[in-house]
Amino acid sequence: MYRYDHYDQALVDERVAQFRDQVARWKAGELSDDEFRPLRLQNGLYVQRHAPMFRIAVPYGMLASRQLRCLAQLGRQYDRGYGHFTTRHNLQFNWPKIEDVPEMLAELAKVQMHAIQTSGNCIRNITTDQFAGVAADEILDPRPLCEIMRQWSTFHPEFAFLPRKFKIAVNGAREDRALTWFHDIGLHIVKTDDGLVGFRVIVGGGLGRTPIRGEVVREFLPWQDILSYCEAIIRVYNRYGRRDNAYxxxxxxxxxxxGVEEFGRQVEAEWTHLKGGPATITQAEYDRVAACFAPPAYATLPAIDEAFVQQQAESLPFARWVERNVRPHRVPGYAAVTLSLKKPGTAPGDVTSEQMEAAADLADKYSFGELRVTHEQNLVLADVEQRRLVDFWQEAKAAGFATPNIGLLTDMIVCPGGDFCDLANARSIPVANAVQARFDDLDYLWDIGDIELNFSGCMNSCGHHHVGNIGILGVDKGNEEWYQITLGGEQGNDAQLGKVIGPSFAAADVPDVIEKIIRFYIAQRQEDERFIDTFRRLGADPFKIAVYGDKARLKAA
Incomplete structure (x- = not known):
């Protein structure tokens, strides 16, 4: 993974010193709360419903074991012994004291971490595929280009005060695992028939109050030009984006x-001033950064380890975990393993300090000391030998990481909701836990099969409810918490937005509603048909009738 040079380290250290002084002046009354607010936000420090929230950057989801141990110590020393991984790979602490944050930043700087641009109207954390560098369907490892884009966007003087926050996702594989269609800029690495590598550029995607699938503004852009072209896009947005209405x-x-054609025309016109300029990525610069992502010292192993195959035959629990939590690797004899942070009864995405240390130990012992954070709020160890997977599984199980539910209904994305967030209309964690409890039978989960359930506490869609096969959205009705259900969303190459199926429900009714939807799907599905495929074949009306009964039947008629 990327390691700071002396310029990177000096920048982060100076940022710590600057914020330490700002906090001291605020405590002394030399800065008002209003004056201090933009300064703390620039360092990832929010004030939430009950306490401050401190968001730490995890660029493109990569973590070294030493960094995860630092996060564990910060959670233990300055918070309540746990953190929360977000859908942008970052980690949030929900209970720090404002005066402790400079010390936390100083500790982070020692392990090459920071909180820069995790808040504010700037370019946020750049995200990518959690299996980057090891996926069999990869065209090009996106991480070096993500790192170059991170360096370009950090403290970019022209883009420090955009109309609103700005999010970029990069996918380097044939299958989109980075939700690129719903980012301000989505980038697909592509290769032409004659071997040229570049980007398909998507603009204007997003979730939130107005969910929109992005549109292709350029089918092919040489990779060397990606910074200057993104700069042209953001310049047009910075010039003409609305500043009179945050929504x-x-x-x-x-x-x-x-319209995308006119927007594209303006971008191309702006690009004429930038193309071939200082932002053009040279081969030498690419090679310098790519060297940080060179493959580790893989052993020479058979493609299939016979003992591993036998262990699956002898242990059904192990076989089920392998089927759900283990993915093929491009290097023979290795596998990528997902540690589930969705154990029933826990808040999805939450991880204790003890678990962080256990995950760091697993990474050191089994995966060259590196981990990845997924936008589905899990952890990945990307380089585990097949022959060691049974030992890995036993240790992961002891740490609470081995729930075999990746891709199943209880592997849900859930935002912190009204328990923490000022913006939330409703709590999400207790209702998500109630749904988990209703579907706590693993045999039943496996019979249901692949399904995505996402949960947001408000229209900002931090829980990606719009792209869940089943989405749950917390809404406020007369100062009471209610929950709206959407169906038909999907991420991936064929990304789609879900649609609201009808009136909202009280919290106590949500598990019953989800069960009605699932039972109807099981009754109607054809052999090996996924939930989303059944939904698309039948349409929404039969599902509405299954949920609402005669009222929906009369409306459909």
Missing amino acids: KARIKILVQAL
Whole structure:
């Protein structure tokens, strides 16, 4: 993974010293709360419903074991012994004291971490595929280009005060695992028939109050030009994006207002001033950064380890875990393993300090000391030998990481919701836990099969409910918490937005509603048909009738 040079380290250290002084002046009364607010936000420090929330950057999801141990110590010393991984790979602490944050930043700087641009109207953490570098369907490892983009976007003087926050996702494989269609800029690495590598550029995607699937603004862009072309896009947005209405300030609104053809024309015109300029990525610079992502010292192993095959035959629990939590690797004899942070009864995405240390130990022992954070709020160890998987499984199980539910209904994305967030209309964690409890039978989960259930506590869609096969959205009705259900969303190459099926439900009714939907699906599905395929074949009306009964039947008629 990337390691700071002396320029990187100096920048982060100076940032710590600057914020330490700002906090001291705020405590002394030399800065008002209003004056201090933008300064703390620039360092990832929010004030939430009950306490401050401190968001730490995990660029493109990569963590070294030493970094995870630092996070564990921060959680133990300055918080309540746990953290929360978000859908942008970052880690949040929900209970720090504001005066402790400079010390936390200083500790982070020692392990080459920071909180820069985890908040504010700037370019946020750049995300990518959690299996980057090891996926069999990969065209090019996106991590070096993500790192180059991170360096370019960090403290970019022109883009420190955009109309709204700005999110970029990069996917380097044939299957989109980075939710690129729903980012301000989505980038697909592509290769032409004659071997040229570049990007398909998507603009104007996003979830939130106005969910929109992005549109292709350029089918092929040489990889060397990606910084200057992104700069052209953001310049057009910075110039014409709305600043009078926060709900209409994202680039997706501008693209819709202009139309993608006119937006693209303006971008191309702006690019004429930038193309071939200092932002062009040279081969030497790419090679310098790519050297940080060179493959580890893999052993020479058979493609299939016979003992591993035998262990699956002898242990059904192990075989089930392998089927759900273990993915093929591009190097023979290795596998990528997902540690589930969705054990029933826990808040999805939460991880204790003890678990962070256990995950770091697993990474050191089995996966060259590196981990990845997924946008589904799990952890990945990307380089585990097949022959060691049974030992790995036993240790992961002891740490609470081995629930075999990846891709199943209880592997849900869930935002912190009304238990923590000022913006939330409703709590999400207790209702998610109630759904987990209703579907706690692993045999039943396996019979249901692949399904995505995502849960947001408000329209900001931090839980990606719009792209869940089943989405749950917390809404406020007369100062009471209610929950709206959407069906038909999907991420991936064929990404789609779900649609609301009808009136919302009280919290106590949500598990019953989800069970009605699942039972109807099981009754109607054809052999080996996924939930999303059944939904698309039948349409929404039969599902509405299954949920609402005669009222929906009369409306459909």
